[in-house]
Amino acid sequence: MNTKKNKLTNAREFGVFLVLVIIMIIMSITSPVFLKTANLVNIVRQTVEIGIMAIGMTYLIIAGELDLSVGSLFATCAMFGGLLFKNQMFPPTIVFFLVLICGLALGCVNGLLVTRMGIPSFIVTLGTMKIYRSFAYAIGNGQSISQFPESATGSWVWKLGAKVGNIPVQIFVMLILFVVAHVLLKKTTYGYKVYATGGNDRAAHLSGINIKNTRLAAFAMMGFLCGIAALISTAYLNTVTTTSGEGREMDAIAAVILGGAALSGGRGTILGTFLGAIIMATVKNGMVLLNVPVFWQDGFIGIVVIIAVLIDTLFHRKDAKR
């Protein structure tokens, strides 16, 4: 028996990997620009925002939870940071940390409501999705914030939106976050607890795992990552808008599901999520290159999500039966 091949096809990431390869082959045939370095870098750049949020979403989904508030949480962090950068009340470094703390705190609110009050995460974060969006509007009084002062744009924080050579700094940030997240999930006791909690929370609880804090930490991490994404976006775009991040929660969830995670919990990987996020960006990029009308983008991503999950189901049907 060819065990090596089995191992490859059995890997949870196999379905999503196959889809990515197919898309890349189709794209490289149909568009001469696609395989150019500049375009490939651009694809990865476009992955950053969703990719970073999808990291947190991976932990939550494996732990059997969900966060619908990430788009709004992102916007609140961005507006909060934008306001502070603009009014120069604090030095940019302090603002940088305040934004991260803001993200962390809002994530903790989600986590505490879910774990301490026992409200399902779908409902809690549906609520906070609306609440945090209002925060974003309130902070900017309904207006976008742009034209940041020199003190901000000249600071190191703005380097997050810059490039080193031809490669945007944010790509490095994202890659580092993915590596750290992978190690945390696969090589530490915390990752073990996340899988156990999502796999069977009763058994995990009886095994002495603090399932509440395991989940709370995942929510907090989610908020923290939204803060990072917000800072990158602010530095890159030089503007923050009240409506930023709308719909991002579903993109992040789609990336995680593309990556082979199960919404029922206990299953999923960071590598899979990374590939999932790359696919989403590749599809969007490809549609632009092929001059497909913009309104088809979402529909096509929808098709890709279903096909990827279908492939996964076909390959793992035997497992499911046992």
Add this chain to the structure above:
Amino acid sequence: MAPIIEFKNITKRFGGTVALNNVSFSVEEGEVHCLCGENGAGKSTLINLCGGVFAPTEGEIWVGGQPEQINSIRKSERLGFSIVHQEIPLCLNMSIAHNIFLGSKEAVKGVFLDEKHMNEKTRELLEMFHLNVEPTALLESLSIAEQSVVQIAKAVYFRPKILILDEPTAALTNDQREVMFTVVRKLVKEQRTTVLYVSHRLEEVMDLGDRLTVFKDGQFVTTKKVSEVSMDDIVTLMVGREIDKSEWGKSFATGEELLSVKGLGCGKKFHDINFSLKKGEIVGLAGFVGAGRTEVLSAIFGADRPDSGEIFIKGEKVTIRSPRDAIRHRISMIPENRRDDGLITSMSIKENAQVAVMDRISDKGMLNKKKSVELMEQMIENYGIKIGSMDDGVLTLSGGNQQKVVIAKWIGNDPEILLCDEPTRGIDVGAKSEVYSILRDIAKEGIGILMVSSELPELLALCDRILVMHEGRLTGEISREEASEELIMKYAAAI
């Protein structure tokens, strides 16, 4: 006349594991044919082949004298099979009647559900099984035993040609079991139903069976007439060796008191529980299902919060608010329900065995793969767990081996006090005796064991003392010397 089912050279592999190896035997119409064998012997696989859950790798199944491809559950039903599985595949959120008629044409009249018909038929059925509940009662309001009965009733209602019962009595009370036997006998007599019966309780095999087939490690051993064999013969055939009972009955208890419980109570579940546990002592907790035994264990382990009473460990008063607290006080608990509370089914064998001992396989929060593999190898050796690869999913194991993984997990925690709830539930004779040996070994090391069990022979064989509960209260304490099944039953029924 051709046999109703004929298995011809059946082999079934799962990856590298051979679940059934070239098995051939036949079942005659209108007989009760028992399947015996240890866990992992291949009985469940054989049943799943009949049920169309998966197809044999090699070989053929002949039904009624013809080769049949049983490639779906529907096909299996069409051939006349009806299977009562070990786990109860019913919808807890629906009424009994709706569960019975789920997917049946009888449930509808025109386009609407025929509630009246369903309820009438269900009532008749429940009466036949002496179950005193309304057809409209939700399944979740029933006890596990009653749910099992409903499942059996459902299988019987549709008058199958071949009825397969997989450990149907595991959760039943003695009365319910008798009623079920009566119904089964009636079916066989009046409708020439063929019954394939799987049970670890050999008394049932002797009582109900006409013939029996023994499996061992996926291989066919023999088919015999029940009237021609004794229970000891069956055990020897199944295990392939005599079980050594000479060590049983020796006590390892010392004078030092480990655990003492004073006036423990929790709502309506139990009241005023007092007892103590010594080092190396095995104390049994007997009583009927629902007497509050499991609840007492849960309260000591911190899974439930008692509302009165005190717990002392080595003379010191402790407060245990959660399983984490309990583990810190070096208490471990092997839970009753393997599937729901013991295992994380999405994880591998190794991950399951080590989920409670993360400290032992990590340095400052980082997992250490080498330590983890070494510990697992040690666990496999110590507890005789039979596996393909330690990274396989835990559900690829047989019930007995799953239970050993759960036990390994909890003993790996290095406890001083071990609480176990039905430690041998649903596992076979061979695996049972292995579990007994494991428990006696750890008692010998000075661990105190408090064990809930509904199997009286098990309590008599293992325990130094047996506490008996009735409706939430302790009604008796029996020493090893005076212990007998009659005495336990007397206290359990509070006569």
